[in-house]
Amino acid sequence: MKILFAIVLMVFQAGAWAAPMETFKFDSSEQEAVFQKLSEDLRCLVCQNQSIADSNADLATDLRKEIYGMLQDGKTEDEIKEFMVDRYGDYVLYEPPFEPMTWLLWFGPVIIFIVGLFYARNFIAQQRSSGPSTELSAEDEQRLKNLQSELNYSDQNKDEDKSDTSGDDR
């Protein structure tokens, strides 16, 4: 019972500091939406795996304030992003920009997928043709022909020479 109580406490404790947002007052709901989007798109540089929106770090708080101030000054989403990239580099964006340097990053997965598809197709085709083989080895072919001609011979007594030149008829 005590343990259960402790667990409950722990869970609620976690909830208590999950949302580091200060209370900002926005002029409009659109402005608030842009703020939310920006702070989720921008990476907190100190904690790295959190966005500015998620992070409790001091720098994240400062950057949220900065974004808020810029929005109040009438700056657009792109202008604010540019402001951050100018100072912290592309790294600050969770979604890397589309430019020659990052083409491999963007196209890499698609290229690997296509190569994989290609490979899988070849592999399947190969498996199919070599699987439970329908082709006989030269030796077996010979034996089959011999047997066939023997049968023919005993049945009809016609194709006498076939048994000698076996292998060529089809």
Added chain:
Amino acid sequence: MTETKQNNKSMLQRFMPLIIFGLLVVMLGVGLTMNPRLIPSPLIGKPVPVFELPLLNKEGTFSSEELKGQITLVNVWASWCYACRQEHETVKELARSGLRIIGYNYKDKKQDALTWLARLGNPYQQVIADEDGRIAIDWGVYGAPESFLIDQQGIIRHKVIGPVSSQENYDELMVAIKQISENKL
């Protein structure tokens, strides 16, 4: 003839997954051994941000204009920063060697910063105080210590992330200083 060709092909095909796996291991290995804390600054090669900040230990202000004229190291530090304490001896040594060093006190309480300097020594020609860290955003500072090497024209030429006392950081800084002074001659 065709059979050996086919054999070669199937050999390559058979080992393809292994080759791809090997490449992945190499790539991930390189990725893992890089330090994710090192984020290259986009400010390298650009002029220092324009600012004017109060001095920490005396009356008056310090402006970005004053960074021009000679090679200068701007050393971002704070009393709450453990690694700053570690690098401080090296910073002092650099100052003794004749490099102009400006202290940039980052998000610190004035009294704490002054006590820290009194205890550990003050190698800085000037100490600027950025209490709320607003100007530090313009510098792209995301932690302390960080140091910026600025040339005579006020262009940021090199950024040290972390303590200058680590061998790697120290060597890189020396190379950068050498490059700037050779350009000048």
